[in-house]
Amino acid sequence: MGETMNVPLLEGYRVLDLTDEKGLLCGKVLGDLGADVVKVEKPRGDQARDIGPFIDDTPDPEKSLFWFFTNLNKRGITLNLESYEGREIFRKLASGAHIVLESFEPGYLEGIGLGYAELERIHPAIILTSITPFGQKGPYAHFKATDIVGSSLGGMVRIYGDLNETPCRIGLPQFFFLGSLHGAAGSILALYRSQMTGKGQWVDVSCQEAMAKSLMDVPQWWDLNRVNIKGTGSHIISKRPEPLGELRVPRIWACKDGHVVFMFAGGAAPGMVASSKALVELANENGMALEIKDYDWAKWDASSVSQKEADKLVKPIAQFLKTKTKAELLEEALRRSILMAPIQHIGDLVQSEQLKAREFWVEVDHPELGRTIPCPGFPIKMTGLTYRPKRRAPRIGEHNGEIYGGELGLSGAELVLLKTQGII
């Protein structure tokens, strides 16, 4: 067997990727793990190529940065599944594939004679992974979903935002990424099984379920105690019985050049006591918060402290934090074990010494642009394996020759005919 440790985990497994924006990240992750992923697009290119942002803000099917990211590590072919001949070609490709990924409307593939039953007939070990907003069946199976609609039905919009104001979503799309990532996990589970038994199966992924599982304890708070968690803005609100009433303490604090998250707490958690103490010490060293320098944080108890007492602690801390930058506060947080972190934007993030030390940014070569583009890498390091993307995202039909010619043995002339007929 030899030293096979340095071979990426999914090397040798072929994936055919029919997904649109709802499932593209799935194939990317499988490719990140070493699979041979082939993106199958419509002859003129997938619609996801129209999704921004774009290089130089110029919409162009070969300049979509959304496409670049979600199709990293994939080769690309074009194929018209609406045509009989196109479907025949697909059947040939499927007979040599381990996994097929799709995110069409439930029932579409079956309708064109390429549903799971048919794929299984062609290739019993094949896995079909279908990624949809809500799953293949059920009352919402044919609902239309965008990121904000899906995230709302997935429960993640309700929990952000200010109390008594409009609930907020995360400003970058997450719904389909989350579902696609769970789809990658499910696909590999099915692959593991099929490699043992020779039998594949259908993996039916729901993005809504992926999100409902990602809400911390929100479903549990309703299930157990009939409490609905709602966004409370930049504060933490603890409800206490009267006459104490509600306690509001900040979680997000303004600093000189932005904001930090600081977990203001104490009580029985030693880490929290030390953290709060250390922050006050830091403030004291800067001549501030002297009025609270002797406060015993071990005595802090959010279930019994009054808002007035809390405010006496909050005010000087807030004043001090406003005098320091994100970078200064991060450095002190590290040095003194303070439970605080700057709220960084992407510009801050690319300066991160930590991410650089982990070699998290990988340079992806785009020869036709005459440049490389640094891209987020894979968040898991593995012994003996260095993550290196095999290739940038494919151009339209870039690998038609390699795959149709090289693998299926079609001649150049045949390829021309197929192209002119709109089959590929």
Next chain:
Amino acid sequence: MQVFEGVKIADFSWVIVGPTIVREFAEHGATVVHVESHRYPDTGRVLGPFKDNKPSIDSSAWFAVRNSNKYGISLDLNKTGGQEIARKLVRWADIVCESMAPGAMAKWGLDYESCRKIKEDIIYFSTCQFGQTGPLSRYAGYGQLGAAYGGISYVVGRPGQPPPNLYNNYPDFIAPPYMVAALAAALLRRRKTGKGIYLDESQVEAGVSFMGPAVLDYMVNKKIPRPDENRDPYMAPHGVYPCRGEDRWIAIATRNEEEWLNLVKAMGEPDWPKDPKFSTLHSRKEHEEELNSFIAGWSSAYTPEQAMQLLQDAGVPAGVVSTGEDLLNDPQLRSRNHFVPLDHSFIGRHAYHAPAYRLSKTPHHLWKAGPCLGEDNLRVYKEILGLSEEEISDLIAEGIITTEADLKTFKPYR
């Protein structure tokens, strides 16, 4: 038969990410032993909600749901005798995992290299905020700190206002499926090669990866995404609108002209969309505030469920802004059997989550509620590790297997 029937996991991980990863294997047939002690219980147990709002060591539904299908033991790893037992567990296991601060497992002789000496082909994963290496790797963090550092917190909320708190430590839920995928791939690779591997995950990096396109936008165009409440650069209308009822909302978005016209029709063809202010996407974006207030005027007459059904029937993307209550009652989640009731020894019957995917031939199976501390001691020590009853009594007497008597005062997270 299930996917991971016969696969054995020694789960030294705590709180959110580690247990969530391992649970998915347990739900697909793996045998999992979750390790903690009464002197140092899994910190997940201090997180609510608690049964009847009464915090105690076994009453956290949060902890229970993270640890479905697992056997729970109490074992003091700070004692040499405890480390010896842990090594027996490693010898039994196919996979060992942890989520401690880097270096903690090494103190107990249970890091990857030590485990490899016990079992050459062991698969071992670590997951923590920043990963095992790098200047921040010793930075004890919580999920919210990682979300702040990793950039996601910045892009939420209203422009010019402090970002809202991310209640759910969101990157802590991006990290697990990455590791489930990688771990399953590692198991697959080991079947073919007989070789183990060490997997080192950074939860912050997982979060950053979900901003991929925006990262490229910065790298290429030097653009920084700013929070813009519920607006979208490429769609209008796009937002969250008030509905009838107390604090109820609906999300509505139109991706193209067709969906915009469908929306106008569904609203009963009012006059206001006829104004040229609203005739193109560009003009709608210029008058977005006015657009949104008109739509809010319409949506306020309906409950979110009514509005959603009306709009979806008309071909418009729309969705209830679901609360926990809405999720537990959601008809689609119900049809998927997403929430699975299990009987917990202390909490009673409560809801667990199914996976996000359904395997058609070898489905998941949730059969055991999260363990009370030490609940499965006898089964694990006797049946899995083969210790005699006498040996077990001795270990209890020596305090290596801890009991309720070793419990310090329980203080929930506040």
